[in-house]
Amino acid sequence: MTPVKTGDGRSTQTAYDVLVLGGGITGASVARDCALRGLKVALVERNDFASGTTGTCMGMLHGGLQYLLTNPELTKTECAESGVMQRAAPHLVFAVPFLYIVDDPDKVDKYEAFFTYYDQFQKAKYGRPHVKLTQDEAVGLEPGLGRGFAAALTNDEPGVDVFRLNVLVALDAALHGADVANHTEVRGLIVSDAGAKESEQNTEEAEQDTDEGPGARKPRRRVLGALVRDTLTGEDREIRARVTVNACGPWVPRITALAGLDYRLRPTKGIHIILDRRVTSVGVGVNAIDGRSICILPHENTTLIGTTDNDFFGDVDDVRPDNQEIEYLLTSCETLVPGIRQARIIRVMAGVRPTLYQYGINEDKVTRDFEVWDHEERDAVAGFVTVAGGKMTIARIMAEKTADVVAAKLGLQSESTRRRTSELPLPGGDRVLSRRDLEKLAERHKVPVAAVNRLYYRHGSMTEEVLEEGCREPGGRNLVCTCEPVLEGEIRYGVRREWVRTLDDLRRRLRVGMGPCQGFGCSEQAGAVLGLELGLDPETVRADLAAFRQERWKGQRTALDGEQLRQQELAQGTWLHGGGWGVE
Template sequence: MKEEYDVIVIGGGSSGAGTARDCAMRGLKTILLERNDFGSGTSGACAGMISGGVKYLNEPEMVAMCTKEVVYLQNIAKHIVFRLPIITAIVNEIDLKARTSSKTDYSKYTAERGASPIMLLSTEEARKIEPKLSDKILLAAYLDEMFIDPFRLCIINALSAKNHGADVRNYTEVIDVIREGNQVKGVKVKDKKTGKVEEIYGKFVANCAGPWVSRISKMAGIDQPLRLNKGSHVVFDRRVTGTAVVCRALDGRSAYLFPHFSSTILGTTAWDIFGDPDDVETSYDDVEYLISSMEVAVPSIRDARVVRTYCGVRPMLPEWWISEDDATRNFKLIDHEERDGVKGYVSFEGGKLVIYRIMAEKMTDLICQKLGIEAECRTHIEPLPGSESDMDIELWAEEYTMPTHTVGRIATRHGSNTPEILKLAQENPEYKSTVCRCESLTEAEIRYSLRTEFATNLSDLRRRVRLGMGPCQSTFCNYKALTIMADELNLTPEQVHRDAIGFAQERWKGKCVILRGDQVSEEEINQAIYASIANYDNLLDLWKED
């Protein structure tokens, strides 16, 4: 007799991992399937801001829901949530009217989540706080917003799902949906590491695949269009401003500059796309649009060193004949039995990072209702892994004889689980060695992630522990990390080189579009290191697919 799950969750982004967690916490036999790595799609391609934003004031229900979810996240994921002060630079009369009219309406929401009210500042006052602001701005507004590490959010939801009994698998691609008559019975999957194909059966299939929802639904014989929208970002090598800066972009939308860990993120575009979401790339025009827009508020931004670009695809509701600015970022939970006459199949349309938890709650409510199970949601109460208790960084640093800065950086990723990593380093003093100087990343943390967080390659480690996300973009740290990974996972030399080349290729995709001036010379040095020291110019055939 074939094993059957109560729920098969497709998609390891925030909504999918959140749904798997909620289902498992309510006692459902659950499996989570992600075709690449957790957080490697839309969730990981955002800037991490968790708020409804002034942009959605015309949707009071949406802003109120976002506000409520921010408060929950501050409690259940406190170790990866942080606050940023934001200065909104008002650059012209049109901007002045729009920004000041929203001040009172939005302040009530900031108060609910413990943030500062919106305060209007003169140009001089604003430049005292952020000296890099242009002296030509008319006025400024100050507030603060909450941010989160989206990669860590996805992985700790997946870990929580596993801790509550769910089976959790990344690099497992759904290649078909098993349907008999009007009943979805399960899915056919392919293990992308081994090539093994198998069938997995379940009472319900929950499609949480974001921009790829339509593709999965097509496998089930269901037409489910979405409005896909591309958002590109530019990453600088350091914190180029002391505060976040928001201004009106050249086309009237908003552009933002967010300090983010040891870097700064400039975003975002909002272009509708009509092709395969797997094919989206940041273009030269995307970069110029963003830099030119922010240059009005922060004139020196063009002189800052860009190290990378990245983009993602928003899975918006299929609403047309309205601009992206007016399109809702709310979500719909689709019961395909009710809409399409197909049983055992549910999906999401739309949504955004900050409301992932309530999306998961609503989907789990529906599945429990259909299964006749009464179990209350606890995901807004029970802490995620790493937020179970308070952190004492100075005490830990002293107890385990580690630098306070290093311990602090580990804690921003692992929270109350940090002592587990420090204990590993204490028991194995050689594990205290620094692998990535940009991120204060130690060998102990890499080994911990490989052992406990489903990481199997360099890209996974980038998302787990920020390997290669600093100024050098992995030019130096990848070799050390590969050695550790080969030891932990018992990899062959061919597997090690294949991963190194694949990782370099992925880094290149984010760098090639921004190369200009001195950055061309810098990249030539990087290429020389790969070719002369690692000999990768003669090993490229290893990277090709079998």
């Protein structure tokens, strides 16, 4: 997004139809939907895409199994949307076979009836009908299981790299004309009174638009856009839009407050433990010590365990796991998977869900539905829409409903508002490459087949474009990360095409620093490549490297004790002694 200078030196921007605040999966999906409808769209994210709630979820496009009895309509929607995403990004979505463990022999028939009911929804997400297994059959399928349970039921759910999914949605918005910027923080909303000169014409139009019946409300104020700041350069600018959409997840109330409005959420906190290896070959559904459901999920070359679900009353900018939550997850899993504590914890991540406000029910029962608020109807504030709640799997539907509201407010004709996001692939999802295709690419570009396989997983049909653009330059074929086969050329491509501006951005795009070394074996080389591509001075590169390693260490320190802690502190000390910076 290139700013235009005004006469007084401030940075401003030509007016947009829609300004979307928040670059998580919901905001990016809103921007994509609006751009596909032909609207002039701007999308801003204060940190990076999937740096908030989206990036701390388990990475499952599941069918809403847990809501089957309480909200079957949500389950139906989630299954359908899971199928849409599998068609849109076939290279990025993978099937995860699951075993759901039944402890009580008296409940086996009940659970089987439950899964039989779920089978009718599964077809929409290409799921296979469940199968009941005896204990011996389940242990034969997954030797990591202990004994003492009655039966197991099979199921499969789609997994996805949430970071790649989020950036591909944002990229598709950009490819359809949206201006997209990360590291761009909202400093304030541009709000006018109905009679203000700067918005007199807009206000008159708004009054005409709302004068449709005895119940219509004339707007008292109008949101005209936002004042934003590039958090890396400090540059301020003004972005004006006919409609501003607040899609900031747990930060939604902060943005509505800038317009003088009160919007309540009931945020809930969830944590995930990440282990350095696969402790099971399939996903395992476990009943936790308090009766809640948690999962053990093999993902890439690691294992995720989660999640918790607790009311969160703190600062959403400072969400940290605690030892009690970590122990809750490990204790819940170790009876069923006895060897789980033998694996090394390489990170614990914590996030906050933007769940809708509900009073008088347990935190784990809070609705996962969503709301779209037109603040002109609700609060007599024109040009302002908020979307909150929901889940990653239904982000496309959330965006579609939000774009419907935006289109109606802008008075678009029916042909212009045609919904298209369920029909079109995401970038790289237009065709599937065979194993032989990938082998030929590896031969042609003289790179390891393993690296090309990973390129294909991340970029799909654009794999050859990445190789052509980034890897033909000197050093482009060099491997930067051994935990995850990342090439120098792919880093260059990320800078040029995917808004990579920091090492943390690079981690989300390419998984640099997400393997067992947590970046301490590859971040220095990756930072050097990044600095050269961005033209950064050495001090800026050093500061970024220190911030990256500090953030990685924060995710490890809470979970480490005993021998693991001593080993990691030795590694940290060795690195510091050799010239590292900033890890405390």
